Amino acid sequence: MTPSSLVFKPTRKRLAIFLGPGILLYGFMVIVPILGAFRHSLYTDFNFQFRFVGVQNYVEMLTDGDFWFSFRNNLIILGLSLLLQISLAFVIAVMMNSRLIRFAKFSRAVMFFPVILSAVVVGFIWVLIYNVHWGLLNTLLAAVGLAGWQQLWLDDPSIVIFSITVPLMWQYVGLFLVIFLAGLSAIPAELLEAAEIDGANGFTKTIHVTLPLLASTWRVVLILAISGAVKVFEQPYVMTRGGPGISSTVLAQYAYNMSFARFKLTYGSTVAVGMLVLSFVMIALTWLFMRYVVFRGKEV
């Protein structure tokens, strides 16, 4: 619990003075918009003239194929991220933690670097990489004799969702890597040495000792991956604006399109509420899964 300092028992007035500004600002920017989104989702609007319609927008949203298609795209991003990005980050973290790697600290700083770049810059870099004639990807494919694999990476509706996912994985794999490394460094070295003496090799050591001890790190990573995948917006916006058609549209882009391209602000608000709800449901399910299946009610 909080070590309650004896100095300056906070009076109501003091609390109000010191905490008030931050609470008001944060409430105004985070809580009020959520309540506002919920309120507006019950209206229709034309030129900022709002008319109450009850749950009509929700009925529309639940049967709106484009909404679910956008959510499906978020799920594809999440699935690929779990399958490729996070598992890769884990494997690399285990390798880097093994003390057999040279310049591990330098490599870690290099691998983390894309995380701090602006999403807009990353989007544009990948627009250039995917460029059909002068792009890095098609050029490299040609250089290694795989010209047949060249694609219209951002213009082909059947592959564009994968094309926009790769930059996201590229940018954030380093974040998951350093989180795993932090979790690994908290595992006492004696435990791993004891396993080694008992005859465990690198692989069995990882499966039987490292993995169970990292359960709470995994929880953090999974929650981060989910909230990250649900909120994706900036990189795809820069690369494709959700196109061609709606083939690379994610939920945030869909809410954006509804509000700022079609000027249906109330329906955009409904989509925003849908996005918040889906995100929290997925996070809550993960949390419950970790708590009752992985931890089996023990710890936390």
Next chain:
Amino acid sequence: MHAVDGAPAQTQAKAARPTVERVVSQILVVAMNLFLFAFALTAIFPPLWMIYNSLKSSDEFARSILALPSQPSLYNYREIFSTTQVYVALFNSLFNSVIATFGIVVLGFIIGYFLARYRFRGRNLLYGFFLFGLLVPIYGLMVPVFIQFKSIGMLNNRFTLLMPYIAFGLSQAIFLIEGYVRSIPPEIEEAAYVDGASLPALLMRVVFPICRPIIATAALLAFLATWNEFAFALILLSDDALKTIPLWLNTFQGERTVNYTGLMAALTVASIPVILVYLFFREKIIQGFVAGSLKG
């Protein structure tokens, strides 16, 4: 750079094992090092490719997109800095980032300190209130924030972005600072209190200096986030005079079929501040990201 010779410690520890096994494990170690080297290369090559191509002319880029520039030239940069938009955008980004970072650090420090040190009614509620900000999918707030700002006439104002930027960065700063304050013994503050310091004096002269390392981390993360922020700037500002660097980059979209090396130079200009910050403070930044995520 990496690899080549294995790990002596490992070789020694397993000296008793048969030679074949030793050779295999040596090969594995080399393979692992090579794999990680290749992976690090994929992380760093695209930005490097962008930077060295920004020193080419469009013609040279069209001839070979991979070769290093034969005659590196700052032509693309001279072009960029001959427009006024870039100066306006740099000023606006700096203005927003500096003030928002300052706001985040000041409010985060005070709230983080109170949450760490005091028990008061509603403390846990307040903790959850700010924790919520770490989990909310932030781009879900774009539409409601736009409606809110439009209805109170706060769009397209010099100060428009400061409120969301401070509010959205606050949770992270609070939890970084709260965790740090918990780790320092309260005796120092109690001694200052006995010496008759007031609360503001205590915060400024005693607690702040102790918290300087974590405040630096919080400030670095806040600066990176606000410098790079695009989505809320996109919906809340349309006035050219207020555009930040990411919005300025976004105007290149229409020209993207023409001048690739010019675009690369612009991307480099936008990235130089974060690259510099990262070069000097990378360990602090990485630690901050890790500590910030572990709270979520």
